[in-house]
Amino acid sequence: MSETTTISEVALTLGGRPVPTEPMTYEQFIEWVDEDDHCEWVEGRVVPMPSVDSRHDGVVGFLRAVLPYWVQARAPGVLLGEPFQMKTGPDLPGRSPDLFFVSNERVSLLAPNRLNGPADLVVEVISPDSVTRDRVTKFAEYEQGGVREYWLPDPIARQAQFYRRDDAHFQPFSVDEDGVFHSALLVGLWLKVDWLWEPPPYLEVLRAWGLI
Numbered sequence: 001m002s003e004t005t006t007i008s009e010v011a012l013t014l015g016g017r018p019v020p021t022e023p024m025t026y027e028q029f030i031e032w033v034d035e036d037d038h039c040e041w042v043e044g045r046v047v048p049m050p051s052v053d054s055r056h057d058g059v060v061g062f063l064r065a066v067l068p069y070w071v072q073a074r075a076p077g078v079l080l081g082e083p084f085q086m087k088t089g090p091d092l093p094g095r096s097p098d099l100f101f102v103s104n105e106r107v108s109l110l111a112p113n114r115l116n117g118p119a120d121l122v123v124e125v126i127s128p129d130s131v132t133r134d135r136v137t138k139f140a141e142y143e144q145g146g147v148r149e150y151w152l153p154d155p156i157a158r159q160a161q162f163y164r165r166d167d168a169h170f171q172p173f174s175v176d177e178d179g180v181f182h183s184a185l186l187v188g189l190w191l192k193v194d195w196l197w198e199p200p201p202y203l204e205v206l207r208a209w210g211l212i
Contacts, residue, residue, distance in 0.1 A: 041094035055155035062199040077103040085114035088145025099123040118146040126154040149185040
């Protein structure tokens with residue numbers, strides 16, 4: 001069963017509107033979709049995204065709360081996230097990652113309603129229904145499309161995998177013996193993996209990073 005078939009059986013409407021059943025181009029999809037619609041464009045079809053649970057939302061919420069301060073102070077660029085669209089390549093699906101970073105050097109790829117190319121960094125938080133989609137399908141798409149760094153936190157397993165693109169392929173990062181991840185893309189950024197599941201007060205994180 002394909003990705004589009006699996007999810008379309010779950011959600012036949014989106015924002016009170018019927019989900020189109022006929023194939024459409026990506027430009028038609030962008031015209032059809034509303035800014036608050038949580039969906040992606042796969043194999044020419046609209047694919048609504050299932051609801052997430054509190055564990056997934058907690059990881060995304062933590063990263064969206066603290067990373068903007070790092071980006072503003074240390075890594076000029078733009079931090080965006082779902083439901084904003086990203087089209088990594090002409091022959092690849094249109095996705096809406098949970099979180100992604102676009103450096104100032106590549107911000108010209110940003111249009112008002114989508115990123116026309118790969119983000120520098122993409123974060124996809126794994127949910128029970130998204131294991132294959134995030135670890136296999138999107139992994140291959142983002143690798144092919146040119147995403148430079150890919151984070152895969154799994155709040156259910158309380159594990160996270162981190163990858164960087166090297167010679168056109170993703171290579172895994174190692175977390176150090178203290179459970180700390182160091183980003184290659186956002187130079188100087190480090191993250192205790194346990195913070196993803198048990199976030200400390202945000203001000204403590206900013207102090208640890210030397211931002212306040």
